[in-house]
Amino acid sequence: MNTANLKLQLENITKTFGDGDSSIKVLKNVTLNVKAGEFVALVGPSGSGKSTFLSVAGALLAPSSGRIVIGGQDLSQFSEKQMNEIRLDKIGFVFQSANLIPYLTVKDQLLLIAELSGKKGKQANQKADEMLSRLGLSHRAHAYPENLSGGERQRVAIARAWMNDPEILLADEPTASLDSERGRAVVEMLSQEVKERNKAAIMVTHDTRMLDLCDRVVYMEDGVLTEQPVFQH
Template structure:
């Protein structure tokens, strides 16, 4: 597949103004094709989290272009960007960010409710995702009764719930043991290939890099090396 799901062209991001401005991203470019899982690695403070926020339409760049599934998001209104996030993007954060008063199954169904859709098909998709991640027996439980690893797996299932074109994952294996973490990244890799989606994963977990199609090194706000990065 050659269709590009994510394009960043000469993206820079600064916080503050004038002499006090802090440059976090510096003329960064990246293209991610359909069917591709890309890992972003690099030291703390290199700009990885800011990169994810801009690529995922949570922040606007100071300069440059960001295109998600053909839509140039830096020309959009906040409402349009919110629609893109809801319909085309799935997020997996390092902390699960689950809603404490919703059951596991309802965490997933909330995503479809925001799109005005809670039908039998949505419920089946939620149940299928929970089954795939080994959580079917926990679907009526609340977050407080789950382990850290279980909460993270719920967050991963929730990210896939709206059938997004691209998944952004920030340290998705941080609270998982090696076996479960590898299973989660394998699921990401399998899903993007099977469905022609894309995924970008920020990670420090070197054990997962062999499952990725590309590994890109970030340092000082720049992507300085790609393809076969040794870390």
């Protein structure tokens, strides 16, 4: 296989929680490769292992076995410090819950991410303004999370995930708190960003109306990933 164009490689990933007779194998020899410019949807019933898979793919959870390669870097020998750097510099996360910091304004949520990676000043400000504008949030830049709707909070979380121009975006039900029109607009923006900037993205979703915006759809059930897409355009 030519791996030069692969942003994310997950090879024979298993994840087991617990020990002995009480252990539960949540992921079972899962393999998935995502290329630059590819937007992959991950679908399947609740409890099938999708969120665990996303956490392993994003180096938030260590696999019980298997190999993760991000941008050509094998994470198996990385220290915790190196893993933190990978998560900050290479991966953008969007979770079902926006997880915003309550005492920071919308714009400051984004600027914090820039500051953590050593980016400050005019460039960080311009990037934050650009992301807020693209997601229709410019008028909410100085608002606090408690004054935002659920949909607005989720859009802030998406803007924050793109703030550091990550190589990989991992989104867990990013449209769950959005109405259908806003949800589609957000997924269209994600897809466009992936294509224009040659990124890679995996989106867990239950919303089948969004699948036509994805390049490939893979299906997970009982911790097993179906190699053939269930939908392709």
